[in-house]
Amino acid sequence: MKIFDAHCDVLWKMAENQQLSFYDSNDLLQLNYEAMKESNIGVQAFALFVPPTIPSQLKFDYVLKMIDIYHEQILNKKHISPILTSNDLRKILHNETNLRGGILTLEGVDALQGKMIYLRTLYQLGVRGLGFTWNYRNEAADGVEEPKPGGLSKFGRELLKEANRLGMVLDVSHLSEPGFWDVIELTASPIIASHSNCQVVHLHRRNLSDDQLHAIFKLNGVIGLTFVPSFISGNENVFIPDLLMHLEHILVLGGEDHVAFGSDFDGITRTMSDLSNAKQYHRLVNTLLQTYKEAQVEKWLHGNWQRVFQKILG
Numbered sequence: 001m002k003i004f005d006a007h008c009d010v011l012w013k014m015a016e017n018q019q020l021s022f023y024d025s026n027d028l029l030q031l032n033y034e035a036m037k038e039s040n041i042g043v044q045a046f047a048l049f050v051p052p053t054i055p056s057q058l059k060f061d062y063v064l065k066m067i068d069i070y071h072e073q074i075l076n077k078k079h080i081s082p083i084l085t086s087n088d089l090r091k092i093l094h095n096e097t098n099l100r101g102g103i104l105t106l107e108g109v110d111a112l113q114g115k116m117i118y119l120r121t122l123y124q125l126g127v128r129g130l131g132f133t134w135n136y137r138n139e140a141a142d143g144v145e146e147p148k149p150g151g152l153s154k155f156g157r158e159l160l161k162e163a164n165r166l167g168m169v170l171d172v173s174h175l176s177e178p179g180f181w182d183v184i185e186l187t188a189s190p191i192i193a194s195h196s197n198c199q200v201v202h203l204h205r206r207n208l209s210d211d212q213l214h215a216i217f218k219l220n221g222v223i224g225l226t227f228v229p230s231f232i233s234g235n236e237n238v239f240i241p242d243l244l245m246h247l248e249h250i251l252v253l254g255g256e257d258h259v260a261f262g263s264d265f266d267g268i269t270r271t272m273s274d275l276s277n278a279k280q281y282h283r284l285v286n287t288l289l290q291t292y293k294e295a296q297v298e299k300w301l302h303g304n305w306q307r308v309f310q311k312i313l314g
Contacts, residue, residue, distance in 0.1 A: 002042035004302035006224040007195040009267030011066040012049045030265035031278040039281035047107040059111035086310035105129025114139040131171035141179040144205045149176030167314045195226035195262035217258045224262025260304045
């Protein structure tokens with residue numbers, strides 16, 4: 001079964017350490033090409049994350065640096081192809097090509113500096129996903145870590161409409177709850193939470209309430225369950241059965257068609273005990289197949305993401 005993983009931070013890690021190589025056979029990256037082959041990851045979303053330590057005037061340059069790494073060091077005509085349209089995605093997942101696919105997503109819009117032209121520039125460079133924040137306030141919205149969070153700003157609302165027009169997938173992971181409800185009210189397309197879990201199972205600011213989950217379902221969107229241990233459980237050691245408690249909760253809510261996975265590999269230092277890198281994805285797949293029907297597992301590994309991305313990318 002092919003896997004579509006909706007979030008990793010490989011580009012940030014490679015930008016921070018220029019000695020890293022996506023095609024080297026080592027464990028310096030939690031996700032690399034060898035791991036994609038071994039686990040049959042057909043599509044990987046590569047986040048463009050700008051650390052808050054980067055000065056404001058240099059944030060857009062930092063995004064361009066990561067995009068350059070993506071084009072120069074990861075995309076390869078023999079191995080990985082950029083996914084820009086729904087047809088690109090269909091070819092990858094329907095085995096019409098031997099290539100694997102990559103999708104660029106922007107994690108937080110700080111680098112746009114309030115300029116719509118920067119958004120359109122990134123779209124032309126291949127960015128197809130848009131997350132409004134990374135935990136904190138920026139020109140578009142407040143993140144989940146703000147003590148008294150507000151919703152979308154005027155620029156944030158304009159940004160949402162432009163992303164809808166362009167055909168970019170809106171991502172509410174990291175966004176404050178008021179901002180979340182603004183997106184629900186304003187969007188003309190399904191939305192995703194690329195790497196978040198369920199608050200009812202484990203209370204964490206980055207996880208979503210049942211009301212939020214139902215709102216995503218109603219818009220025909222998807223939540224990507226993530227492998228971040230602190231989002232899964234309060235236990236010191238976290239295992240696949242702990243993650244599957246979040247899946248079970250979503251199924252109880254009626255979300256079989258609205259759940260998938262977004263690992264957050266290379267964005268985390270502490271990992272799950274039995275799923276610490278992308279080479280071990282097969283452990284999750286095998287565990288799922290022991291309990292659920294193959295058709296269900298296919299939805300969660302790629303089918304649900306495929307439905308949303310194909311609808312929006314055009």
